[in-house]
Every structure is written in structure tokens, then in C-alpha cells.
Amino acid sequence: MTTAPASHSLIRRLVEDSRSAFGMALVSILVLAAVFGPVLSSYAPDAADFMATLAPPSADHFLGTDDLGRDVLSRILSGARVSLLVGVISVGGAVLVGLPIGLVAGYLGGRTDAVLMRCMDVLLAFPGILLALGITAALGASLTNTIIAIAVINTPTIARVTRAQTMLVSSLDYVKANRALGFSNLTIMTRSVLPNALSPVLVQASLLLASSIITESYLSFLGLGVQPPTPTWGSMLRDAISFIDQATWLAWFPGAAIFLTVLGFNIFGDGLRDRLDPRD
Amino acid sequence: MTPLLAAENLVKSFSVSTGWGKPKRFYAVDTVSISVERGRTLAIVGESGCGKSTVGSLLLRLQDPDSGSIRLDGEDAMALDSNGLRRFRRRVQVVFQDPFASPDPRERIREVLVRPMLLHRLCDRPEALKRAAALMEAVGLSAEQLDRFPHQFSGGQRQRIAIARALSVQPDLIICDEPVSALDVSVQAQVVNLLQDLQRDTGVAFIFISHDLAVVRHLAHDVAVMYSGRIVEQAPTRELFDNPRHPYTRALLAAAPRVEIQRKSHVLLTGEPPDPTNRIAGCRFAARCPYVQDRCTQEEPPLVPVNAAHLSACFFATTLPQVETLPDTLPGTSASARMAAYRRARDRQTQQAEDI
């Protein structure tokens, strides 16, 4: 119960609160764009218009058009949907798999822990993007496989965080008391340990959303992620390279979309951490 | 008559990885035998790190001993199927030291008390709610507080909740692991009195693990003194305090008649307990013992009767020089008084913080 000195804590809180608000705003914009994208723009994302190829931003096309005359704004809005989808499902999948693994490993300890965590170590030993590349190379490049690949590289991170927190919570007296009362391991894990171990996992998950969206854009940029004609920010940037000297807007806007989205999730995750873990 | 709980020759060691070759074994509990009768209180005392809490955890069947046996009412508690273990768990309960880690911070007190009753099918939910209210009254809280969360209580109140939780399954034995040492002195007395009242009313037995001799003297029927993983002396409380037969017990009593051993022990106890990773030949206390003889460093003294109810693990138990009788209440040293004042102030502060 310490109260921070009031003098600079006020400035701090203001800065941090406005920062969190900024992060939330960016995330909300992404979600709105993903949900209402088609309504917001009068062009279909893959409608080619050969009368208006490589048109610079104008009143007709706010963010210009690409080499096939497709509206960049529509494509960015539709790419938001892909980014959010990949991010949420791949992180959700990682939580679905990694959380039970970390919980069981951390609570039971011993050999179970050693075996499970060695497996996670192996996955973690691969630099994330290379593992994702390997998986998409093996399974073929598609939306589903991109999600699977990113979920796989996220899983060990979630498992590690859950395990560490579970070990911490499991050693507390109320968990021991519940064991002495005769509650089953499953009951203790789900009712006593998990709820008290969850907040760092949530923080990690929100930060993973940011890195997953970046990884998806890397894969799409390389042409090994989500395949055309589905528009993604990564593949839009890939196409932009060929016209970089004629149409800079093709590079500016999708890149800015990725940047702002990831920034939003990072700020949001930081804010969440400060809120849930007020150590500083 | 079979004792309620009897443990024989418990050994618990942990492996200490050294990186090279075979890991060393750390013997936290080394051949410990104790037993407690119905309605009685056995205290296990010793410095921190002597293995007394590990004994508690073994008796609770939270950890498996390397070897040794535990019997509850004569029934082997080491070879229980899941139903048997559940019955054991209902009969043997625990109260831990730290009131702040003891109740689940996310559970209402009502659930803390009701869930164990339902788990052991002691009654249906309406009845369990009634019993929970009665339990709250029994430990000196009120039934209206059942809706609250643990953080809305003070340290002493939480310890009362922990006691109520243990009582909720109507156990025959409660193992209290330093239940009052984290509490303010005045609150300590209240909780100790509560335990005594409960024993009188319900006939529950206690194993009271503590380093606080004043509390032990007040509460326990029998005392076992542990040193470096072994029991060095065991006797009825009065007998042990009046006529200690082991140099270690004497050092404890002389050092700290009224205050905790942990802080004050170095008045008489110089040196460190031996490194328990090496089982040395001879008496473990030899290096710190004022009466040490050659024999003490060569063979280990067994725990043997000095008289009918008094066991000591000292070769010279009967020939130790007479101690001058220790007065019942010694005023604390100035240091201990400062310590107590500090603790009171600290507890008051946390309590205030909680109130806010």
C-alpha cells in the first residue's frame, strides 16, 4: 500500500493515461475497420479499374490506386480484417494450447514439467519467423496455414509465462491448504491457481497480438503467407516495391497501417501490464 | 490405546544439484518419529530450517517421505487409494503461517468455508451455509462477514478464517504451521486462546509447529525439539521446561524464555547448524555444544528415554550440570522490547493501510 509521491506521479499518470488512451484508440480503429470496412469505402477491394491505374490520392480515391486501378483504401480496410483475424485466432489458439501445458507443467512439476518444457524449448529455439516459414513451406501457403504457423510459434511463449506464474501461485499457502482439504488437482488448477495466474498471461497475449500481426505481414510480404487475391498489408507492400519510384503512396499507406496497428497493441499491452502489475 | 496420528522413522531428503556427478542429498527430515493422542497438543519447536515445517508437510501427506510410516488411528496412511486419501484429508487439516497468502484472494469467505463441506459430502448446501455461519461465530467473527473477500480482513481475522476453514470438515487433527508468528503479539494471544477453546469444545488434536517457546509452553501438552532434521528431545511440556535434558534445549530456553528463538538465539548459540547435505558422524549439535566430549564427534547419540516420558538424544542427558531454575516470566532484553515495539508499529501500519 505505497502511495507514490504526488509531484511527478501526476505528470506520469497523465502521460501514461493519454498514452493508453492512444493505444486503445488505435486498436479500436483497427477493430472498426475490420468490422465495418466494406461499408466505409465505395470500392470493392479487388475491383480493377484500368482507367485509373496508379492514381495518386485524390477525392475519388483517398489513398490512391494501385497498378490495376484497385482502391488502396478499400484494400487496406479489407487487409485490417485479415490482420485482426490472423492475430486473434493465432494468439487464441496459442492460449488454448499453451495455457493448459504451462498450467499442468507448473503445477505438477517433476518429470511432467521437464518433458513438456523441453518440447517448448525446442519450439522456442527456432527463431519465430523461420519456424513459421518452415511450417508454411511444409503445409503450403494459405490463410489457415499462416494462422497455424503463427499459433505454433506463439504457443511456447504462452506456456512459459503460464508455467512461471503457476509455480509462483502453487507455492502459496491457500493452494497447499486446498490440497490438504482434499480438492482434486483439476479443481485446484482451474479454481485456485488459474484465476490467480491469469493476468501476466493476458499481458503476454496482448503483446503477442502485436508480434503476430508483424509476423503475418512478414510472411505475406515474402509471398508465403495469405495468398492473393485476398488483400493483406504485407502483400500490398510487396507489390509496392515494383512501383516505388512512381507511386510512393503504395508503400506509405499499407506500411503505416501495420505500424499504427502494432503500435496500438504494444501500447495497449504495456498499459495492461502497468495496470495489472503495479510494481513500479 | 492407538495414538490418533503416529509417524515412525520419517526421512525426507531433497536432491541438491551441484552440476558435477551425483547430486548431493539434503536431509531435511532424518528419522523422525512422533505421535499425538486425541484432544492433545504436540508442539514441534526448533530454529528455522531445522525441518519442522517439512515434518508438517509430510504428516499432511502433501509430500511423500523417502521412507517411514504414518498411521492415522492405526491405519496406514501411506498406502491409501483415492477414497482413503480423501477420508484422511478430511480428518487431518492445516493452518499455515502467512495470513496474507492463506485464503484465496479471489474467493468469498462463504465459498472458502462451504466448498470443503460439499466436497466431503458432509451436508447439503443450505445446511453448509448454516454451518459456515456457525463457524464464523465460533472463531470470533460474524456471519455477516461471509460475503466479504479476504483482503477486507486484518491478519488476525484471516488467521481465524483459516482456522474456520480447517474446522469446516470436522477434522480430528489440525496441523498448525507457525499459525501466530506473523501476528501482532496481542493478536497472537487471542488466536492461541481460540485454539485452546476449540480443543476444549471439539476435542480436536493439534500439532503445533513453532519457534515461539512462550506460546508453546502455554498451549502444548507435549513438546518435541528438532535440530538439523532430527528430534533431540521430547517430553511433556512441564517436564521439558523445568528439566531440559539436552544442551540444545537448554540453549533455547536460556536464550529466549519470552521472545522468539530465531532472532535471539545467538546469545548462547554461537556458530551455525551443520550443513545438512553431509550427514556427519557424531552428534549434530557437537560443534555448538558447550559440554562437548570426544565421544560426541565420533558416534551419533540415539534418542532414548531418560525417564518414563522424557526422551533425549544426548550421551550425557543425566549428568548435565544442574540449571538454575528459569523464572516463568523473564522481562525481554532491551533489544527484544524494541523488536516487539517495532512489530506492533508495523502491524498497526498494515492494519491502517487495510482499513483504507
Add this chain to the structure above:
Amino acid sequence: MKLIVTRVLSVIPVLFGLCVLSYTLLAMIPGDPITAMLGMDATPEAIAALRAKFALDEPLPLRFISWFGHLLIGDLGRSIQSGRPVLSMVMTAMVPTMQLGLAALLISLVIAIPAGVISAARRNSVADYSVSLISLAGLSLPSFWLAILLVLFLSIRLQIFPSSGYVPIGEDPVGALRHITLPAITLGVAMAASTMRMTRAAMLDVLNADYIRTARAKGLPFRRVVWKHALRNALIPVTTLVGLQLGQLMGGVVVTETVFAWPGIGKLTVDAIFARDYPVVQGAILASAVLFVFINLATDLLYATLDPRLRKRA
């Protein structure tokens, strides 16, 4: 010492796991590598002959054992496309990647350490907030976007640096330097972002320590305390992070190398995936992962030698 040996030995099961994983990953590929090699119109006899040659009819574990046996003597197979041994291709590609990695590391340290120190020394100042905002932005910047923007401004508009390609440093040092600049900045910025945060956090820890307060109480100038006494100790945790960064850098390496046509391990991997040259994919991924494991190992060991507390405990 014991700690070090334990840590070194702990690498072995991980390395073996990596081998199993990278083998099974590529063995899962739908479709037959033979068809991929010979094309759809190959005669059944030719297919059967090749299957026998690569022992593809045997069960997976057996094939893994034979592959693993070859791996132990340094035989990673041959490229389907060029017929060159995979090991030598991987080794050749490692050189440019390592050059790039080191250059990026240098750039990131030059940016991050001073920024982190200033940020910590003037906590909660405008400078501090700017640094943490910049580092957050750096963390969120997709490196290929930065790469494209760098190319756009510095090579297409201003024509200072070439937009792609690699020149060996032995042949033309100036040309090599000009070619490495843009890719190194791209990677370096990404690394600098988190190094900055770490430096700041470590410096704050150290600045609060008793010996720093003592040094200040003795009247040593703040500037000197910060840059001499505190920084030296703050660098210990930063080292760990920098090592981990080097490993995580691999992600950025793949993209950066592709954009700048830098003939390193990342580009080799991507090209091989597109060419369906699976032995090369397998070899390149395995090599990067092994490199990553060893960088982490080296970091841990370095940390153990730097931190006297750890040394004593061991």
C-alpha cells in the same frame, strides 16, 4: 564452472529436438519430392529408381536415422536445383548474414546505449518520454517497411546508397560499406528499440543501488557517476538482451535480406522455399536454429562471467 558445464550440456537435447523437428517438418510436405524433382511427366521407372536412391520407401523413423547419421558427419544432402552440397551453400550464406548482423548490432548499440542512459539519468523528463516513445515506435515498425522507405529516400531520391546487392569486403571495402549501410540500418533500428528500453531499466536499477548513492554522496559529479560507475554495471543485463536480440534478429534478417538481395541465410531459405528445393530449406532452417541456440548459449555464458554474483553461486 559447474553452472557453465550444465548449461552447455543442456544444449544437446535441444539440438536433437531441432533436428527431429526440422526433419519431420519437411517430411510432412504434401506431394512427393520426387515428382517435384522430375516433373509430372516422368516415367514410372525413373520415379522408382529415384525413390530407391533416396530410400524414400522406408518408414519415416528409419529415414530420419539415416539422415541424422549423415548430418553428424556434416552431410546435409545436395540441392535439388543446383546439385551443390547443402552444407557449403549454408556456410557460404552465413558470411554475409553475420556481417550484416554485426553491423546492425553496432548501429543499434550506438543509438540505444546513449539514449537509454540519458533516459534513465533524467527520469520523467521530456527526453525520457521521447526516448520511450521512440523505442515503442521502433518496436512496432515493420522492418521491411523501413527498408522500402530507406530505399525510396536514400537510394532512389538522393542516390547515396545502392538499393541492393552485396560486395565482399575483401574485394572492395568502400563498396562493401556502401552496400551494407541500408540493410544494417534497417536491422539496427529494430534492435535499438528494445535495447534502449533494457538499458533504461537496467540503469534505473543501478542508479538506485547503495553504492551509486554513496558515490554521489562522496561528491563525485553526477555525470561521471552515471557514465562510469552505473553504466558499467547496467551493461550486464543489457548484454543478455543484446544476445537474445541477435537471435530474434533472424526474423528481420529474412525480410531484410530479401528486400536488399543480400545473399545471406535468410534469402537462401526464402529462395529455396520458392524453388521447392527442400534439402536446402531443411539445411538452412536447421543451420539458423543451431546458430540461434549457440548465440543464446554464448550470451548465457558471457552473462555468467560478467556477473560476479552468478560466478560465485556456481
